[in-house]
Amino acid sequence: MEHLKEDKKTKLSEFPDAFEQARIEKGYGEIDDQNDPVTMLLRLKDVRKTAHNWKTFISGAEPGRIVVPSEVHIRDIRQIPFEVDPPEHKSYRDLVEPWFKRPLEEGYQKVLKTIIDELIDEVLTKDQFEVVGDFSLKLQSRALTTLLNVPYKESETWIDWGVHVFRSEDTDLDGGKANILFDYLDEKIEEASKNPGDDLYSLLLSAVVDGKKMTKEEVKGVMILTFAGGRDTVINAVTNSIAYFAEHPNSLKRIAQEPEITGRAVEELVRYFAPLTHMGRVVTEDTQVCEHAIKNDSRVSLCWASANRDSAVFENPNEVVLDRKVNPHVSFGFSTHNCLGATHARQILKILLTSLAEKVSDIEIKDAKENIEEWGEFNRKVGFKNITVSFN
Amino acid sequence: MAKITFITKDQESIVVEGTAGSVMELAVQNNVKGIDGDCGGVCSCATCHVQVDPASADKLGEASEIEQDMLELDDDANEYSRLCCQLQVTEALDGVVLNVVK
Numbered sequence: 464m465e466h467l468k469e470d471k472k473t474k475l476s477e478f479p480d481a482f483e484q485a486r487i488e489k490g491y492g493e494i495d496d497q498n499d500p501v502t503m504l505l506r507l508k509d510v511r512k513t514a515h516n517w518k519t520f521i522s523g524a525e526p527g528r529i530v531v532p533s534e535v536h537i538r539d540i541r542q543i544p545f546e547v548d549p550p551e552h553k554s555y556r557d558l559v560e561p562w563f564k565r566p567l568e569e570g571y572q573k574v575l576k577t578i579i580d581e582l583i584d585e586v587l588t589k590d591q592f593e594v595v596g597d598f599s600l601k602l603q604s605r606a607l608t609t610l611l612n613v614p615y616k617e618s619e620t621w622i623d624w625g626v627h628v629f630r631s632e633d634t635d636l637d638g639g640k641a642n643i644l645f646d647y648l649d650e651k652i653e654e655a656s657k658n659p660g661d662d663l664y665s666l667l668l669s670a671v672v673d674g675k676k677m678t679k680e681e682v683k684g685v686m687i688l689t690f691a692g693g694r695d696t697v698i699n700a701v702t703n704s705i706a707y708f709a710e711h712p713n714s715l716k717r718i719a720q721e722p723e724i725t726g727r728a729v730e731e732l733v734r735y736f737a738p739l740t741h742m743g744r745v746v747t748e749d750t751q752v753c754e755h756a757i758k759n760d761s762r763v764s765l766c767w768a769s770a771n772r773d774s775a776v777f778e779n780p781n782e783v784v785l786d787r788k789v790n791p792h793v794s795f796g797f798s799t800h801n802c803l804g805a806t807h808a809r810q811i812l813k814i815l816l817t818s819l820a821e822k823v824s825d826i827e828i829k830d831a832k833e834n835i836e837e838w839g840e841f842n843r844k845v846g847f848k849n850i851t852v853s854f855n
Numbered sequence: 856m857a858k859i860t861f862i863t864k865d866q867e868s869i870v871v872e873g874t875a876g877s878v879m880e881l882a883v884q885n886n887v888k889g890i891d892g893d894c895g896g897v898c899s900c901a902t903c904h905v906q907v908d909p910a911s912a913d914k915l916g917e918a919s920e921i922e923q924d925m926l927e928l929d930d931d932a933n934e935y936s937r938l939c940c941q942l943q944v945t946e947a948l949d950g951v952v953l954n955v956v957k
């Protein structure tokens with residue numbers, strides 16, 4: 464173990480840019496996926512323009528098709544607002560947007576602070592712990608009860624599902640595991656429709672969108688996304704931040720001394736980690752991006768992770784510059800479908816950094832296994848399968 | 856000291872005074888509706904979009920290329936659009952009138 468620590472001392476919190484060469488030379492990469500290939504767009508400007516152009520690059524295709532790897536064979540249900548295009552998209556967004564802005568309220572932030580402080584105090588009593596399962600998953604699940612406004616104890620169920628509830632270790636597409644979530648949601652939606660409360664289920668069940676009452680199927684389509692979209696992403700962001708501070712103790716001290724940079728530090732860590740690598744769109748006409756021809760009814764993906772390292776826009780893109788002042792990253796997407804959970808995720812990370820800076824002076828990595836995604840020719844580190852640390 | 860007027864989408868006029876920081880921060884401190892400042896002012900979220908009243912437009916400098924690139928892909932943007940997290944509160948802004956877009 465000692466030698467691993469020495470060799471890896473500066474490496475574990477490093478997230479290399481897997482796309483640099485292809486981004487500079489061509490601007491795109493190609494991956495095969497179940498005979499429905501995807502052209503990954505790698506430059507920031509192309510990613511933004513394409514995300515903005517929802518008419519030629521749609522999200523409202525066959526359910527599951529804009530996800531890579533494609534989920535068309537494992538689900539029929541449409542995720543809302545994620546797989547809906549304007550103008551309907553806006554009706555759904557307008558409905559849920561105020562709810563997802565609640566993290567800006569002081570009371571909400573207090574609840575999150577209590578959740579996070581308790582968890583840090585809990586792991587501080589241990590000699591060592593595994594971050595992904597024993598910290599990040601718990602934090603993500605407990606914080607989600609605040610976002611949905613459901614009882615805290617629901618988080619115990621979600622934690623028991625484990626890290627791989629929607630994605631199994633060996634096969635990326637495990638229909639059986641997704642069913643755990645679908646069955647759970649059916650049950651909760653039934654409960655809320657019999658006994659409406661002040662949770663997100665009840666809000667959606669009573670909602671009227673474009674003159675039509677939302678169906679249970681649609682409510683489920685929204686709820687799936689708040690579970691699935693906010694799970695791995697938050698877990699990776701939290702875990703990777705801890706790995707970063709383990710290897711950069713001075714950054715944690717700096718946040719304690721200059722709390723006013725916390726917001727910028729969050730944006731920079733989120734830029735650097737890009738917890739969601741890319742997301743697809745289906746093309747509705749023959750077109751081109753960065754002088755590359757793209758065929759009607761094929762797929763492109765918007766590679767947020769690559770765009771965030773584009774040296775045409777970012778100085779020292781491969782460095783974490785904790786107080787980066789201008790930081791137009793796309794980790795939370797861009798334009799129409801930008802992340803609905805971003806306000807919640809940002810608050811979690813802001814409070815996490817503040818509490819770590821208050822309570823923890825030193826983090827030591829004992830052991831770690833990286834999580835490397837394979838996208839055609841690209842191997843991208845997105846986080847850790849597991850990482851054991853001690854807090855002091 | 857600069858006196859800045861925000862006019863929200865529902866035509867409410869809010870006059871605030873500031874000495875330092877960004878215009879976005881000033882708006883958020885004063886609960887100006889429609890300015891959320893989600894990204895804390897690093898030019899990544901566009902939730903601080905304002906349009907400068909043409910009469911006071913000459914009080915402001917040029918937007919940076921990064922800011923212009925963000926605005927270029929905002930459907931509600933016009934020639935008077937700015938992301939107000941990129942505007943520093945200084946004497947020069949005294950009297951400026953900003954229309955909140957969202």
Ligand code: HEM
Binds near residue numbers: 800
């Ligand atoms: C650090 C954490 C997170 C990251 C990096 C992230 C990233 C993203 C990205 C890149 C998109 C754009 C997808 C596209 O353009 O097709 C997106 C959309 C979305 N995210 Fe997140 N996300 C995070 C956390 C969350 C959380 C906590 C939730 C909810 C609980 C959530 C819910 C959503 C939803 C509902 C959408 C779709 C919005 C729409 O289509 O209008 N995300 N997210």
Ligand code: FES
Binds near residue numbers: 892894896899938939
């Ligand atoms: S506050 Fe995010 S761009 Fe201005």
